[in-house]
Amino acid sequence: DIQMTQSPSSLPASLGDRVTVTCRTSQSISTYLNWYQQKPGKAPKLLIYDATSLQSGVPSRFSGSGSGTDFTLTISSLQPEDFATYYCQQSFSTPWTFGQGTRVEIK
Amino acid sequence: QVQLQESGPGLVRPSQTLSLTCTVSGGSVSSGPYYWSWIRQPAGKGLEWIGRVYTSGGSNNNPSLKSRVTMSVDTSRNQFSLNMSSVTAADTAVYFCARESSEVYTIDHWGQGILVSVSS
Numbered sequence: 001d002i003q004m005t006q007s008p009s010s011l012p013a014s015l016g017d018r019v020t021v022t023c024r025t026s027q028s029i030s031t032y033l034n035w036y037q038q039k040p041g042k043a044p045k046l047l048i049y050d051a052t053s054l055q056s057g058v059p060s061r062f063s064g065s066g067s068g069t070d071f072t073l074t075i076s077s078l079q080p081e082d083f084a085t086y087y088c089q090q091s092f093s094t095p096w097t098f099g100q101g102t103r104v105e106i107k
Numbered sequence: 108q109v110q111l112q113e114s115g116p117g118l119v120r121p122s123q124t125l126s127l128t129c130t131v132s133g134g135s136v137s138s139g140p141y142y143w144s145w146i147r148q149p150a151g152k153g154l155e156w157i158g159r160v161y162t163s164g165g166s167n168n169n170p171s172l173k174s175r176v177t178m179s180v181d182t183s184r185n186q187f188s189l190n191m192s193s194v195t196a197a198d199t200a201v202y203f204c205a206r207e208s209s210e211v212y213t214i215d216h217w218g219q220g221i222l223v224s225v226s227s
Contacts, residue, residue, distance in 0.1 A: 044154065
């Protein structure tokens with residue numbers, strides 16, 4: 001299985017901050033990397049697919065980059081509704097695997 | 108807009124079989140290009156992909172669950188199902204059903220999730 005390592009696990013931040021979450025994979029996955037946002041008690045929501053493509057309806061302050069084994073999710077200016085947990089997921093080979101999550105919390 | 112809804116017992120006894128159904132509305136389980144998936148999340152923990160079932164009836168499971176998992180599709184009811192045998196407390200989790208695009212391999216629609224507890 002492809003192992004996913006996200007960092008940091010917790011990220012205190014303030015409104016308006018630029019926030020970056022990192023995801024590293026145990027082997028090269030080209031750009032087969034997706035990002036999800038999950039709020040407490042809710043299902044995850046797809047934000048970014050194919051490492052850099054913004055899912056329809058997702059605000060443009062979210063962006064993704066990377067290829068191979070190193071990927072980042074960036075929120076350009078943190079909004080109140082962005083405090084949540086973010087997961088990366090590889091879609092290079094089954095079983096699909098997820099990172100352990102990064103909780104973006106209020107500083 | 109497609110919607111998915113999980114249903115099934117919230118409590119399962121150890122060693123018994125967990126059975127969940129996902130009802131799809133606003134779309135058809137027969138239409139492509141989609142797979143129909145199950146993902147679970149223990150309380151306070153991360154996400155684990157259980158597997159997916161195809162409209163043809165074939166499936167692709169997570170080897171970590173060995174042969175405990177079977178999945179099926181019922182096109183007449185627009186539903187798909189998960190059965191997990193020989194459950195233990197480690198299988199206690201919120202179970203999500205979801206739709207996966209077979210073109211870009213993204214999980215683009217999720218059910219709200221159902222909590223299943225394994226306890227005697």
